[in-house]
Amino acid sequence: MIHSTVRIVTNAEKREEAFAILRSMAERTRVKSGCITCRIYRDAQEEHSIMLEEIWRDEEDLNRHLRSDEYRNVLLVMEMAVEQPEIRFETISRTNGIEVIEKARRAA
Numbered sequence: 001m002i003h004s005t006v007r008i009v010t011n012a013e014k015r016e017e018a019f020a021i022l023r024s025m026a027e028r029t030r031v032k033s034g035c036i037t038c039r040i041y042r043d044a045q046e047e048h049s050i051m052l053e054e055i056w057r058d059e060e061d062l063n064r065h066l067r068s069d070e071y072r073n074v075l076l077v078m079e080m081a082v083e084q085p086e087i088r089f090e091t092i093s094r095t096n097g098i099e100v101i102e103k104a105r106r107a108a
Helices: 012-029 060-067 069-078 098-107
Strands: 002-009 036-044 049-056 087-091
Touching: 002 069, 012 049, 012 069, 012 098, 049 060, 049 069, 060 069
Parallel strands: none
Antiparallel strands: 002 049, 002 087, 036 049
């Protein structure tokens, strides 16, 4: 799996437009083959910060998405940023859930 995050800081005038563009893109991306999740977040502490989070089944699916017309919308929003966007792609080899918390709490 590939975990992709893009954090974008806009000015007050562009924030709602950027959020609307990303929200529309996310709705269409969620149904694409290989997309596990696609979400848009607003930062509660930094008023003008927006984060796009995507998880893709594999690198091939991610690359197809990065070349898509849909991803041009992400690039457009990045151009609206007032700071250099933070972009991360992380490869996940395994995931765990609540069992990690339970194990840690039992060990205490």
